[in-house]
Amino acid sequence: MPSPATAPETAPAETVAPLVRGIAVLRALSEAGGTLSLSRLQHATALARSSVDRSVGTLAAMGYVRLEDRQATLTPRLMELGNAYLAALRLPELLSEAADRLADELDESVSLAVPDGDAIRFVHQATRRRAMSLSFRIGDRLPAERTAPGPLFAADWDAARWTAWGARGAEDPHGEAFPFLPPRPGPSEQEFRRRAATARADGWAVDDQQIESGLVALAVPLPLPAGSTPCALSVVSHTSRHSADALRARLLPRLRAAAGEMGRRVATAADRPPRSTAPLASWTAASKQDLGPAFIESLARGLTVITAFDGRGPLTLSAVAELTGLPRATARRALITLAHLGQVTAEGRTHRLTPRVLDLGYPLLAGTTLARLAEPHLRELSTQVGESASLAVLDDTMVQYTARAATRRVMTVNLTVGTRLPAYATSLGRVLLADLPPAERTARLRRTEPDALTPRTRTARADLVAVLDRAAEDGYALVDGELEAGLRSLAVPVRDRVGRAVAACNVALHSSSRTLDQCREDILPRLRETARRIEDELHTAERFVRIAPA
Numbered sequence: 001m002p003s004p005a006t007a008p009e010t011a012p013a014e015t016v017a018p019l020v021r022g023i024a025v026l027r028a029l030s031e032a033g034g035t036l037s038l039s040r041l042q043h044a045t046a047l048a049r050s051s052v053d054r055s056v057g058t059l060a061a062m063g064y065v066r067l068e069d070r071q072a073t074l075t076p077r078l079m080e081l082g083n084a085y086l087a088a089l090r091l092p093e094l095l096s097e098a099a100d101r102l103a104d105e106l107d108e109s110v111s112l113a114v115p116d117g118d119a120i121r122f123v124h125q126a127t128r129r130r131a132m133s134l135s136f137r138i139g140d141r142l143p144a145e146r147t148a149p150g151p152l153f154a155a156d157w158d159a160a161r162w163t164a165w166g167a168r169g170a171e172d173p174h175g176e177a178f179p180f181l182p183p184r185p186g187p188s189e190q191e192f193r194r195r196a197a198t199a200r201a202d203g204w205a206v207d208d209q210q211i212e213s214g215l216v217a218l219a220v221p222l223p224l225p226a227g228s229t230p231c232a233l234s235v236v237s238h239t240s241r242h243s244a245d246a247l248r249a250r251l252l253p254r255l256r257a258a259a260g261e262m263g264r265r266v267a268t269a270a271d272r273p274p275r276s277t278a279p280l281a282s283w284t285a286a287s288k289q290d291l292g293p294a295f296i297e298s299l300a301r302g303l304t305v306i307t308a309f310d311g312r313g314p315l316t317l318s319a320v321a322e323l324t325g326l327p328r329a330t331a332r333r334a335l336i337t338l339a340h341l342g343q344v345t346a347e348g349r350t351h352r353l354t355p356r357v358l359d360l361g362y363p364l365l366a367g368t369t370l371a372r373l374a375e376p377h378l379r380e381l382s383t384q385v386g387e388s389a390s391l392a393v394l395d396d397t398m399v400q401y402t403a404r405a406a407t408r409r410v411m412t413v414n415l416t417v418g419t420r421l422p423a424y425a426t427s428l429g430r431v432l433l434a435d436l437p438p439a440e441r442t443a444r445l446r447r448t449e450p451d452a453l454t455p456r457t458r459t460a461r462a463d464l465v466a467v468l469d470r471a472a473e474d475g476y477a478l479v480d481g482e483l484e485a486g487l488r489s490l491a492v493p494v495r496d497r498v499g500r501a502v503a504a505c506n507v508a509l510h511s512s513s514r515t516l517d518q519c520r521e522d523i524l525p526r527l528r529e530t531a532r533r534i535e536d537e538l539h540t541a542e543r544f545v546r547i548a549p550a
Contacts, residue, residue: 149232
């Protein structure tokens, strides 16, 4: 049986071959950890080198892949495809806050999962930070027989699904198609059918170390309106904290109550239209001359069809064509191709996305951090201006460097990731302090004991208040010789989806390199553009995922 990433052998006559090849490139990159050289990508996909080059070039133009030194790397922008599925599903949007609260209450990891063929797929994760913590990610796909939600979903399988499950087990008895898990034999069909029947009768299921030794889980189904995608709420713990029986005895009543509350939340929201944030892609209406001769329009338009489902339920062909601006014939062929690849399913005259869309890099990219996301943009900025560029976050009255791109020069700014500096004397700190609510900003300044690090350092509180007000008004901070004599730096904030400054990026240079006016004229526009690009990727990545700063 082919793996989930493998298309069926016989393709419909109207399949869009460039779309198949482009998705093969994305899958190969996803399976390889996100980065491959073009030659290795050719080997992994078995495509002609020219097809690889054009596919990667098109994906790079779309912002889904970054091409540096003949290395192709997936970017967080690609997550907009998985976001389209999650937004159409609506469950993460409606239930993630409740799941997070439940995890805090129970002090255990909590997940939401949906069925994906003979497997399960996580669509939300609320994990606990411990020395031994779970590393499941949104989009991870696990075999149903080795999970707590699996028996709940298998209870409703038809004969064809059981046959497919059995064929998969016969071909891959140790579950090597699921590389996220340690390989081991699964249960027999008789045993798994018994677990599914028991789950149906009891209304709950446990996993006693089937996923991995030491992990136990308890799952209950959500009571959702008819026609909804089935979903299970589960809690996962470690045998050092609970046995499987103890986990069930202690948490089953609360888990059932939480599932009931979530079901009512979904039912209440059923009549409200979902929210869509996906704009129409520019290339659907662009000319070949505008896009360049190497740009593969059919690949770009096919992937744009996936984003049409963002925040929307099942769509007809006419709706897809209208939302994307594509001709009906083009939209139809794209839907046929995506159905062939398992990422769209047809239900009568309507189509909907399947969890397989998450195979396109989502679990991998869901584990990114703001620092990793920013690094390539900082490198590009550093190359443009010929100076060091950094990203930092605010930690009480200090800033901590989380990412950096240094220049190769005889005289350069010598700072490393992890360095902590007083916020009041740095451009990074000032733009971050300036963004705080007035009461919080005042409290931070009161906890600060400013030292005159150089003769130019501002230490009077009134002066610091004035420069923070100015930074808030201007949207940037320029510090000249206050941290160290001869050191000049310029910083702008990096904002999250709700507009909070969660980090700042800067350029630091020796005062002999540029005048203050040249910093504003030459560096500030490029610095702001870098922050905008970082924000664009951050906003895509954090829509359904918590992105850690470092």
